[in-house]
Amino acid sequence: MSKVVIDQPVPAFTAISTQGTVSLEELKGKQVVIYFYPKDNTPGCTTEGQDFRDYHQQFIAANTVVFGVSRDSLKSHENFCQKQNFPFALISDHDESLCQLFDVIKLKKMYGRESLGVERSTFLIDAEGTLQKEWRKVKVKDHVKEVLEQAQALNAG
Structure with missing residues (x-):
């Protein structure tokens, strides 16, 4: 499977979520934010999720749906x-x-041990299914606000 590239269509995918099956194809016409995080119920991941929750109505107003992804x-x-x-x-x-x-x-180091883990990352896909922006090695503070601003600007077109 190929990897996503800025300014290129994101390959179609289907995934299982807490709200049923998610299909990128069925989301055409809406902007999509997909944020990857390491683990449920950990401090940084909880804060990031709460920030997306708190700005959820603004994302909806910007024709943008949000999905969190972890293993x-x-x-x-x-x-x-x-x-x-x-x-x-x-x-x-x-x-x-x-x-x-x-x-x-990505290969991560914690307490001197190396392991493969999810690097906190966020992706903004436009209403046609093209990757417009990516944030890698995300720091949680103010991140969601920046994603929202980009989604609003993209929606305003």
């Missing part, structure tokens, strides 16, 4: 969504197919 199970996602009142779907990428497509699996 956690659907059950874990459902609990995370319920606990945090997330109005958007979380995609369970247990087979890492979306992580591979968006090239977010």
Whole structure:
């Protein structure tokens, strides 16, 4: 499978989420934000999700749907969504197919140990399905505000 590239159409994909099956093809006509995060219920991932939750209405107003993606199970996602009142779907990428497509699996070091993990990353896809912007190695603070500004600008066209 090829990797996503700025200014190129994102390859069609279908994934299972907390709100049913997600198909990029069925989202044509809407902008899409896909944010990848390492793990449910961890401090940074919770803060990032809460920020997307708190700006959710502004994303909707900008014709933009938001999806969070991690390798956690659907059950874990459902609990995370319920606990945090997330109005958007979380995609369970247990087979890492979306992580591979968006090239977010990276070698990480923690406490001197190396392991492969999800690099916090966000992608903005336009209403025609073309990747317009990507943020890699995301720092949570003020990130969602920046994504929202880009989505609003893209929607204003």
